[in-house]
Amino acid sequence: MANILVVDDELGIRDLLSEILNDEGHHVELAENAAQARAVRQRIRPDLVLLDIWMPDTDGVTLLKEWSASGALTMPVIMMSGHATIETAVEATKIGAQSFLEKPITLQKLLKAVEAGLARHAPPSPAIAPRPGIVPSRPATMMAPVAMAAELTVEAAMTGGQSLPPAMEMGPQPRQTFELDKPLREARDEFEKCYFEYHLAREGGSMTRVAEKTGLERTHLYRKLKQLGVDLSRGKRGGG
Numbered sequence: 001m002a003n004i005l006v007v008d009d010e011l012g013i014r015d016l017l018s019e020i021l022n023d024e025g026h027h028v029e030l031a032e033n034a035a036q037a038r039a040v041r042q043r044i045r046p047d048l049v050l051l052d053i054w055m056p057d058t059d060g061v062t063l064l065k066e067w068s069a070s071g072a073l074t075m076p077v078i079m080m081s082g083h084a085t086i087e088t089a090v091e092a093t094k095i096g097a098q099s100f101l102e103k104p105i106t107l108q109k110l111l112k113a114v115e116a117g118l119a120r121h122a123p124p125s126p127a128i129a130p131r132p133g134i135v136p137s138r139p140a141t142m143m144a145p146v147a148m149a150a151e152l153t154v155e156a157a158m159t160g161g162q163s164l165p166p167a168m169e170m171g172p173q174p175r176q177t178f179e180l181d182k183p184l185r186e187a188r189d190e191f192e193k194c195y196f197e198y199h200l201a202r203e204g205g206s207m208t209r210v211a212e213k214t215g216l217e218r219t220h221l222y223r224k225l226k227q228l229g230v231d232l233s234r235g236k237r238g239g240g
Helices: 011-023 034-043 060-070 086-095 107-121 139-159 184-202 207-214 218-228 232-239
Strands: 003-007 027-031 048-052 077-081 099-102
Touching: 003 011, 003 034, 011 027, 011 107, 011 207, 011 218, 027 034, 034 060, 048 060, 048 107, 060 077, 060 086, 077 086, 077 107, 086 099, 099 107, 184 207, 184 218, 207 218
Parallel strands: 003 027, 003 048, 048 077, 077 099
Antiparallel strands: none
């Protein structure tokens, strides 16, 4: 889990990026302008910053220059804008920005850029020297148990420490009925809300898996769930 600072003057973008990054397991700090971003940077050392270029008080490129000149640019910064020119993006990169995301930001590009930024910023793992007379194991031999342990840990967290067959995870489900004597739009919204609540509960609240199951791009999925008034905390409580 990483500490990520999102700086953007648009409330909708801050909320959306925060939801996506929180769902990925990160801790997110929010700032709507450069002044708030400076305050957060003084209080904590974020692992990564998503920084909007066009803001009302101080633009993102100027803030980036400030951090670079003061020695505060110790974290990867990803610039964001829907109206920036190539020259602006090149200038930000020369100052120290790691990459540039053009709005509207797709989910895949966001997660890929964040993953790359955190990977570049992560300290290298210390090498462990083998003890004299002991031949180190092959990497492939060492990796398999680690991956298996991670899978078991996640499953245990979702099932109370037990490995259950897939058919038994949900248990018996109540029969759902719908009133048909109502306008089509109301009936459709009622069905869709029930449909998404079912998949949220089944997938333990994971937006990534629900998006895969339902065939929706996750940014659209978030908006759809908000529109339907789906309680996103219900699936996570059911999965814990």
